[in-house]
Amino acid sequence: MKLIVFVFSFCLLAQAASSQQIKVTGEVTKPLTLSAADLAAMPRSTAIAKDKQGVAHTFSGVALADIFAQAGVTTGRQLRGENLAKYVLITCADNYQIVFSLAELDSSFTDRVVILADQMEGKPLPQGVGPFRIVVPGEKKPARNCFQVTSIAIKFAKE
Amino acid sequence: MGGMLVKYGVGLLAAMALLVPGNYTLSHPYTLSYPAYYGNRINTTDDNPLTVEGVALGRRLFYEPRLSVSNTISCGSCHQQSRAFTDSLRFSVGFDGTPTRRNAMTLTNLLWVRNFFWDGRAPSLEAQASTPLTDPHEMGQPLERSAVKLKADGGYPGLFAAAFGSDAITGERIVKAIAQFERTLISADAPYDRYLRMEYRFTATEQRGYDLFFGAPGRQIRSAGCGNCHGGPRIVTETYHNNGLDHVPADSGRESVTGMAYDRGRFRVVTLRNIALTAPYMHDGRFADLGQVLDHYSEHILYSPTLSPTLRDTASRPVLLHLTGEEKADLIAFLNTLTDSSFITDPHFADPKINVR
Numbered sequence: 001m002k003l004i005v006f007v008f009s010f011c012l013l014a015q016a017a018s019s020q021q022i023k024v025t026g027e028v029t030k031p032l033t034l035s036a037a038d039l040a041a042m043p044r045s046t047a048i049a050k051d052k053q054g055v056a057h058t059f060s061g062v063a064l065a066d067i068f069a070q071a072g073v074t075t076g077r078q079l080r081g082e083n084l085a086k087y088v089l090i091t092c093a094d095n096y097q098i099v100f101s102l103a104e105l106d107s108s109f110t111d112r113v114v115i116l117a118d119q120m121e122g123k124p125l126p127q128g129v130g131p132f133r134i135v136v137p138g139e140k141k142p143a144r145n146c147f148q149v150t151s152i153a154i155k156f157a158k159e
Numbered sequence: 160m161g162g163m164l165v166k167y168g169v170g171l172l173a174a175m176a177l178l179v180p181g182n183y184t185l186s187h188p189y190t191l192s193y194p195a196y197y198g199n200r201i202n203t204t205d206d207n208p209l210t211v212e213g214v215a216l217g218r219r220l221f222y223e224p225r226l227s228v229s230n231t232i233s234c235g236s237c238h239q240q241s242r243a244f245t246d247s248l249r250f251s252v253g254f255d256g257t258p259t260r261r262n263a264m265t266l267t268n269l270l271w272v273r274n275f276f277w278d279g280r281a282p283s284l285e286a287q288a289s290t291p292l293t294d295p296h297e298m299g300q301p302l303e304r305s306a307v308k309l310k311a312d313g314g315y316p317g318l319f320a321a322a323f324g325s326d327a328i329t330g331e332r333i334v335k336a337i338a339q340f341e342r343t344l345i346s347a348d349a350p351y352d353r354y355l356r357m358e359y360r361f362t363a364t365e366q367r368g369y370d371l372f373f374g375a376p377g378r379q380i381r382s383a384g385c386g387n388c389h390g391g392p393r394i395v396t397e398t399y400h401n402n403g404l405d406h407v408p409a410d411s412g413r414e415s416v417t418g419m420a421y422d423r424g425r426f427r428v429v430t431l432r433n434i435a436l437t438a439p440y441m442h443d444g445r446f447a448d449l450g451q452v453l454d455h456y457s458e459h460i461l462y463s464p465t466l467s468p469t470l471r472d473t474a475s476r477p478v479l480l481h482l483t484g485e486e487k488a489d490l491i492a493f494l495n496t497l498t499d500s501s502f503i504t505d506p507h508f509a510d511p512k513i514n515v516r
Contacts, residue, residue, distance in 0.1 A: 051473060093419065093422060094400060127475070128464075128467075
């Protein structure tokens with residue numbers, strides 16, 4: 001009986017999460033539309049960030065760097081010359097937007113691993129925050145730890 | 160002097176670019192001017208550059224009742240300059256007397272808006288304008304029919320030629336000209352602007368209102384967190400939030416655009432510039448005055464699954480501000496500094512048939 005209930009609620013969860021997808025577009029060789037299942041199947045990373053009350057939580061998800069590898073973004077040895085003028089525009093469901101420079105997210109420049117999280121303390125993200133959010137470990141202000149991410153666009157600064 | 164020269168040079172280049180092949184009419188580029196603190200993230204399109212002639216035509220069309228099937232309603236009926244381009248009604252009425260589904264919005268600083276309407280469903284002013292024009296209850300007339308009616312008026316073909324290089328009157332050109340006029344509706348001369356330019360000192364109550372408005376709740380200093388959503392010099396961040404009006408929203412808002420359940424009851428945050436002039440308030444005009452708006456944020460924010468995270472605590476309970484009477488008066492004093500009397504009396508925005516300038 002317990003098992004049936006478990007399977008049933010898992011299906012419901014999976015269904016709710018699966019309706020949301022994240023688009024990865026722009027300066028990529030392979031545009032992606034990632035579902036919850038796609039992210040679950042990718043290499044997983046963790047990151048720690050504090051909430052409004054200053055309490056630290058462990059988040060898990062996929063490093064932006066791993067998403068870039070799959071989409072064919074200029075990372076690592078390719079991240080030089082004009083590619084250093086690329087930035088990442090993250091858009092959330094409420095139309096909130098933030099940017100990173102590509103170099104800020106690259107393991108050849110920094111050890112900090114920014115992730116697209118789908119779990120907090122091993123559970124799906126809470127209502128109003130999930131299914132997917134950004135977690136930037138060690139950032140003083142939480143303003144780039146944005147909620148309900150809907151798209152990741154890699155762009156060239158054009159000026 | 161140097162500045163003048165530069166401006167002139169740029170103007171000349173732009174004018175040359177506007178030369179339409181096969182026609183010999185030159186229209187003059189319209190220079191938008193706005194304070195640097197508004198930023199340059201403006202919503203314009205390359206295929207509809209602003210010209211003096213285009214803006215003038217758009218202004219005529221904005222006040223043209225023949226664009227409605229009954230010849231009685233223009234954009235200016237629901238968007239009245241004296242009320243910062245709103246109409247004081249909870250729901251507006253179109254040509255057939257049917258009330259609109261939502262409250263008429265202010266047309267203040269549209270140049271920076273990227274998604275129009277309460278639910279953000281129109282990506283440009285060009286796309287927006289055809290909605291009221293053709294809506295069966297608002298103006299109720301197909302664009303082609305409007306074009307035919309305008310052709311019959313001896314004055315219009317010349318105005319279209321001046322604006323677009325040939326006297327063809329098309330639905331696309333009607334919409335483009337109106338959008339050009341709307342982009343010029345810039346409000347940047349309120350007492351708050353003079354404060355930002357350091358030409359005006361707030362009164363004590365305005366200052367306390369300002370501190371409450373822009374502070375973040377939960378910090379040492381008492382604050383109302385309004386600026387988290389209605390922030391920046393334009394008093395708006397273009398985001399969608401459910402600000403706790405209902406347990407079960409009657410209007411699904413942003414959800415009707417995206418189809419996502421988490422967007423239920425989310426609406427676009429709107430600018431509070433000229434807010435004292437645009438009652439009643441919210442997408443359904445439910446609040447008659449600013450006092451009722453503050454009572455809402457102070458005591459009545461309601462929980463629903465999509466309530467903005469900004470307005471709830473970590474246990475998901477709505478954060479009620481419990482503002483004192485004095486704090487409410489201070490906030491209203493600050494909101495009143497956003498009223499720009501030169502915007503609502505500027506003759507360039509008025510009906511040209513009444514005010515020829």
